[in-house]
Amino acid sequence: HTRCADVTGVQTCALPISEERMRTGLHQLVTYLHMNGVTAINEPGVYWAVEPWDLYQEILGAEDVPLLSTFMVEGRTQPVRHVEGDDALNESKERIAEAGTTGKVAMLDRHVKLFCDGAIVSQLMQMADPYVDENGQPDPHHHGEWMMEPEDLRKVFDTYWDDDWQIHIHVNGDLGLEILVEIIEDAQRRHPRSDHRTVIVHFANSTEALIDRIAATGSIVSANPYYPVGFADRYGAKIDGWWFDHASFGNIDLIHKVISKANPNAILSFNKGKLGKTRSEEHTSELQSR
Numbered sequence: 001h002t003r004c005a006d007v008t009g010v011q012t013c014a015l016p017i018s019e020e021r022m023r024t025g026l027h028q029l030v031t032y033l034h035m036n037g038v039t040a041i042n043e044p045g046v047y048w049a050v051e052p053w054d055l056y057q058e059i060l061g062a063e064d065v066p067l068l069s070t071f072m073v074e075g076r077t078q079p080v081r082h083v084e085g086d087d088a089l090n091e092s093k094e095r096i097a098e099a100g101t102t103g104k105v106a107m108l109d110r111h112v113k114l115f116c117d118g119a120i121v122s123q124l125m126q127m128a129d130p131y132v133d134e135n136g137q138p139d140p141h142h143h144g145e146w147m148m149e150p151e152d153l154r155k156v157f158d159t160y161w162d163d164d165w166q167i168h169i170h171v172n173g174d175l176g177l178e179i180l181v182e183i184i185e186d187a188q189r190r191h192p193r194s195d196h197r198t199v200i201v202h203f204a205n206s207t208e209a210l211i212d213r214i215a216a217t218g219s220i221v222s223a224n225p226y227y228p229v230g231f232a233d234r235y236g237a238k239i240d241g242w243w244f245d246h247a248s249f250g251n252i253d254l255i256h257k258v259i260s261k262a263n264p265n266a267i268l269s270f271n272k273g274k275l276g277k278t279r280s281e282e283h284t285s286e287l288q289s290r
Contacts, residue, residue, distance in 0.1 A: 019052075023059065029060075034066060045113035046074060048073075056071075057105050071106070112160050114160075116146070116172075116176040117171060117175070118146075125144050126145070168198075174205040184219060199222050203223045256268055
């Protein structure tokens with residue numbers, strides 16, 4: 001059956017995924033997690049109008065399922081639904097109270113998920129430098145997207161910050177990160193908090209200066225180390241070269257091993273040191289001279 005919600009003032013519906021298919025997927029999820037020794041998961045950002053919460057409780061909360069499943073509310077849709085300020089806080093608190101914060105399937109109390117810019121693979125990250133075309137020139141038709149407009153993100157962030165929630169923010173591009181760090185810095189100056197544990201999620205692109213500013217705010221970075229492995233296996237044979245910025249923060253030998261496994265002929269370039277095929281030296285020199 002199709003579940004619908006009033007998200008932007010217009011009746012909108014989720015894709016018509018059958019209950020049978022959803023059940024199959026949840027059982028598959030449990031099997032996969034158990035097989036890999038995972039004992040706890042979290043789904044950040046529950047869209048209440050379309051989430052099959054009853055199935056989560058039935059399948060993820062079954063007595064023989066050996067893992068804890070937690071969820072957190074999302075604040076992304078609140079601005080477009082014109083739910084702001086105390087109304088936004090009350091809505092989230094009601095959702096959490098309704099679902100409960102105890103048991104094997106539970107909400108995390110006073111945690112909220114927000115979103116900044118677009119995804120990595122779709123190349124919808126908001127980047128400080130322009131995306132380029134096949135000739136290496138700025139592409140006026142390719143640009144990042146905001147999942148929440150910066151002014152909306154700031155307003156919602158401040159609402160939850162001032163009420164002492166732990167805030168988790170999806171962000172990928174270095175321009176998106178710059179905007180987010182400014183919002184956190186401004187909030188900290190306006191309404192200082194200690195041990196707030198604001199979480200910067202994904203963290204695909206950054207600069208060393210932004211890393212220092214993140215540390216100064218007391219925020220936490222949640223980065224997925226599996227991305228290079230997963231992307232290499234899936235796309236490695238289709239990609240002729242890889243450029244790793246700020247490689248000194250990682251294990252260059254491990255990066256080289258993972259990428260080379262998928263495509264032994266790939267050119268590997270790093271901003272600090274060079275590794276891989278002989279052509280990589282020439283490629284690295286060309287990139288560094290731009």
